[in-house]
Amino acid sequence: MSRILTIGDLTARIPVIQGGMGVGVSLSNLAGHVAKCGGVGIISTAQIGYQEPGFDANPIETNLKAIGKHIRKAKEIAQGGIVGVNIMVATKRYGSYVQAAVKAGADLIISGAGLPTLLPSFVEKSKTKIAPIVSSVKSASVICKLWDRKFKRCPDLVVIEGPKAGGHLGFSYEELETITPEGYEEEIQGIIKVAGQYSEKYGYHIPVVVAGGVYDGKDLRHALRLGADGVQAATRFVTTYECDASEAYKQAYIQAKKEDIQIVKSPVGMPGRAIRNAFTQKGQEERAAGWKCHQCLEKCNQKDIPYCITDALIHAVEGDLEHGLVFCGENAWKAEKMEHVGEIMEEFAGSAEMR
Secondary structure (H helix, E strand, C coil), X not given: CECCEEECCEEECCCEEECCCCCCCCCHHHHHHHXXXXXXXXXXXXXXXXCCCCCCCCHHHHHHHHHHHXXXXXXXXXXXXXXXXXXXXXXXCHHHHHHHHHHCCCCEEEECCCCCCCHHHHCCCCXXXXXXXXXXXXXXXXXXXXXXXXXXXXXXXXXXXXXXXXXXCCCCHHHHHHCCHHHHHHHHXXXXXXXXXXXXXXXXXXXXXXXXXXXXXXXXXXXXXXXXXXXXXXXXXXXXXXXXXXXXXXXXXXXXXXXXXXXXXCCCCCEEEEECCHHHHCCHHHHCCCCCCCCCECCCCHHHCCCCHHHHHHHHHHCCHHHCCCECCCCHHHCCCCECHHHHHHHHHHHCECC
């Protein structure tokens, strides 16, 4: 018998959520196939319409239309599987993105890059489940307390994103240097305890999944032993045939060595984890050519930042690695070959078997 992941009235046969990866890495194809294979497929809404006509002229409106397009396409592939979206709180017009996802029938919205304090207000009277991403006991307590007081509800799911994650990280540079695996395990168990308190209050089991550095079945078993209900994995799914990124992007993972995984300073002011390449090695002056704002983040002062994060991520996902930022998790160097989503999900399924 295998462990399953239950989120309210949603049930995933395998307790694995595929993490949202933007720009354009986890769109409808990847998310749809993960859902079809028994997990939870997550579409990243970060500049989701970058391939669509009209994006340069009207990026936000184009993105909002693309959200519906990708959710519908993913659900066709999923054949009844769970399809959700990842929407960053830092997104400009965040509420409009959430409402577009709800209208399109997203099963789940996962939201981080800031605390999603207003998220419940955008999903009222819908079946869409909501989940905050937290990195500490403090942030978990704050969001649960606020939703309880203001909206009389609890999260449907909690995602704990640790310091080994890819992309933008919810930790300072100092924290990344000092956090130990053992110390963070205590934090995970503390967050699980907070979720348990609100589970008891609402008579609803709030499932907790662990993210950040999750790569294989061994990582899933470890998370389950800590008391989590499952895991969220992103990096592992990049090197799949079903991933929406370019072949060159996937090969960057396969060719990366452990020493190539580095912490970079993002123009949005947060540390991020990426693969060392020609772009990350360039000086700020070489990357600071003028650009048109793509309206991606609520707080972005173009004159004060060294390069456009949207342009850098689009270049990367399209295969122009010389001008692109390739975000990744700490274990990206473990990728040695291309795989099918189904193979990865069955590996996780075997590791989720109760013993």
